[in-house]
Amino acid sequence: MNFSQLELLRLLDETKFNLSKAGEKLGIVQSAASRQIQLLEEEFGSPVLLRAGKKITGFTPLGARIMAEIEHIDLARRNMQTIAKDYRDNRNGTLHIATTHTQAKYLLPNPIRNFRLQYPGIKIYMVQSSPGEIIDLLHHHKADIAICTEKLDADDRLVITPCYDWHHVAIVPKNHPLTMSGISLERLASFPLLTYSPGYTGRSNIEKAFKSAGLNLDVMLSAADSDVIKTYVRLGLGVGIIASTSYEPGNDSDLQAVDLSQHIPRSRTKVAYLKELYLPSYLKYFIGELLTQSNQTVTKS
Known part of the structure; x- marks a missing residue:
């Protein structure tokens, strides 16, 4: 077993079990990707993928359990990369925010403006979606933080901080x-x-x-x-x-x-991120600005 084989499983999940696309993301052709899966299943002594003919349709129970461990490995890898950048005080990166239209328009403008003044080299990507989709973006590492009102409390894998109450x-x-x-x-x-x-x-x-x-x-x-x-x-x-x-x-x-x-x-808007996520300095700063703006919003309302 090697990291590339585990990464291939993760990419299969990401590409909805498209072996060609997963292999392309890993830099290998489809036949090589198929061979790596075969070697991995031989090592485990049991299939990790469900198949209908030549089509991969999902994970077996063993594959699903292994994927849960791969998610931890992938997050640890990402954390190590972020820690190294943070150690160098790297101010060139990206901040991915997942939120709803209401928060994007009425809560975030001042925190984003202040963040840009402090970290002009950090690019900001904002995705507006439904709360359920926002949570999925966190778990698929397509968002660093989520800001919304609904559904966050139901996920025990998140750190959740109240922002403000409103009516x-x-x-x-x-x-x-x-x-x-x-x-x-x-x-x-x-x-x-x-x-x-x-x-x-x-x-x-x-x-x-x-x-x-x-x-x-x-x-x-x-x-x-x-x-x-x-x-x-x-x-x-x-x-x-x-x-x-x-x-x-x-x-x-x-x-x-x-x-x-x-x-x-009354409803409560919250900010959330993955419990095991390492927060770089710029993300901590942004969350601080967000909570400051939230306190001002509470005062106004």
């Missing part, structure tokens, strides 16, 4: 009936509702609130993007439910926000 607001055009008397979930439910797609930006807390009140959450339009929801509220399609941090009095002066903090549980 939802209803947004409506000026002089809408909801702005003229007391708000309740029952009154909300009487209007067409526009809010986040399942899994985004506290949608689970909205669902819990309506369920606890014995009400049906009938959402006529769902979106991952607060700005999309505001656009369709402006078109008169219904009442929007968005994060309070997404309502901008200056830019949204044609809309009015109605506080829902007494009716929908």
Whole structure:
């Protein structure tokens, strides 16, 4: 057994079991890749890959168990490379951030600006996706940190740090009936509702609130993007439910926000990274800036 053979298994997983692509990433032809797998299975005395004819379809139970160990080896390799760069105070690298649209637009601009002033040589790559996909990006080493509200707590392989708590607001055009008397979930439910797609930006807390009140959450339009929801509220399609941090009095002066903090549980945005990940100096700095901005966000809200 050698590291190249183990790396080949990892690349097979990464390429969805495309042996040709995995071999290409390793710098070898398909026939050589196939031979390395054969040698590895002979050493283990049992197959590590499931096959349908000549097509590889997945891992055997043994292969899945070995892959769990390979993930540890791969992370250790990455950590060693990062430690060496950090030791040299290398300021030329990359910061990969996985987050949602709401956090990218309303939380991250100041931390990223301050980070760029401190580390101008570090390139920043931001991926906006769903919380579930964001977690997958962490585990596949395509993101260094994740910033979102949903799903992170369910993964015990992550270090999770709270950023800030926030609440939802209803947004409506000026002089809408909801702005003229007391708000309740029952009154909300009487209007067409526009809010986040399942899994985004506290949608689970909205669902819990309506369920606890014995009400049906009938959402006529769902979106991952607060700005999309505001656009369709402006078109008169219904009442929007968005994060309070997404309502901008200056830019949204044609809309009015109605506080829902007494009716929908508060949500918490968090930052997460792999427990075994070595944090380089620049990543620690960025997380510090992120938490500073989060404290300011809490103060404003």
